[in-house]
Amino acid sequence: MLRPTDAWLRGLSLLVFFSLWQLAALWVNKPLLPAPSVVLVSLWRELTEGSLLHHLGVTLARVAVSFVIAMALGTALGIVMGRNRRADAAMDSLLVLALNIPALVTIILCYIWFGLTEAAAVTAVALNKIPTVVVTVREGARAVDRQLMEVAGVYRVPPLRTLIQVYLPQLFPYVMAAARGGLALIWKIVLVVELLGRSDGVGFQLGTFFQFFDITGILAYTLAFAAVVLGVEAALMRPLERRLTRWRL
């Protein structure tokens, strides 16, 4: 459970942030830094009359699909590399390479090779995320407790049950860490992908605002986006983590 003081502190930090922003805007007093009040009004207008919800929805869908693909493939590959020394040796240099290729390169190449399509966009995002998932999950697979696996072996626990009740729970903290870092990274890359090659989504809208120097619009979209991220974290990630780690005291 979230303790009341925790919730209060979270709220307070947001309040302090917005107050500082408002003060700075008053001080600067230029259209380059609109005050939060102005941005909030613009956000409300975009929400009720504009197309913010549509673009936000499209972006969320892209984030969700690439996230699921990256987590599934990254976790599977991480387990294989953590368990099998040969697979690890064979793929490690490729992994280092993949980790260090700039996101922009992957995105541009995907668009050139597969066209300006939805599939190319999602592939580019997933490809950027998979290596970091692999690295984290591989650590987890290496840290699996052999003694507990022996228990499953001696008592001849069926393979699927061993996977679900003995193996994966040990991997869970690592998968969770990869998921959290993963979401943060994927949000950012999806926007770049949308800016470069899609005609909808938050990234596309930000590009349009940029061309018109509409700073209020940019900040309004950013705020909406930040609210969604905080919501996903609070409504999905934290409850999931609490539920799966309640055995820890």
Added chain:
Amino acid sequence: MNHLDVNIRRKRYAGAGAAAVETLRFSAFPGEFVAIVGPSGAGKSTLLNIISGLDRDLDGEVQVDGQPLHPGGATPVRIGFVFQEPRLMPWLTVLDNLLLVLDKEPQSVARCRHLLSEVGLAEVEHAFPSQLSGGMQRRVALARAFAVRPELLLMDEPFLSLDAPTAARLRDLLLTLWGELRPTVLFVTHHLREALALAERVLFLSRGPGRVVLEVPVHLARPRQLDDASVGELHDRLLAQYPDLLSGLVEPDSQPESDVGDSGRRVFQPLKTVP
């Protein structure tokens, strides 16, 4: 389960120079409680890992009624294993830890509950292992081993590092459960009194590579405790005759009490037998 025959000609770990176990042979009767005592490095844990099927890389056989205990596929014998540490899954409740090792049958839950009440843990079936004391965790591990209705129960110094009263309670519990289900028990320990108090027969291993150097039938009346006079007397007599027994050394001698058995090992002849 019936007659267990262990015949390990040689077991050597990859990269290790000397063998861990060599020419180690013994048998156990159905339902017999056999203790295995030996110094550190005698290969006691290796022996249990081999018998349990965890370690199959060896020159030798483990057989039940002349059939391999671990053929290619399913092992025909139900095996329980109590490790030195409780080795419970921390993310499963006490009850789920027991259910993990059982087939999904309708009566499994009832059997687990019954066992948990027998070991005095009925109230904590929904607790997680981290909420239990060390002694309670061992009781869960014991209940888990008996939950599979083992025909062969392997125990690797299961009561190590427990305080004396807790260990005594767990020993009583073990004997009660053994009496009910009568699995063949192989109980590894380096605690001589514990072996004498629990077992019907004690096998002493040499220093590594381990082999059986002495076999002691224990015909003392049950129930018996570690500090019983009869246990103490057998303990003292054994050590008087074989001062280096616990280091794995049995000097060849011609004492009337000992006899060379058919397997080349000495068999200790007890003075008193209780029918």
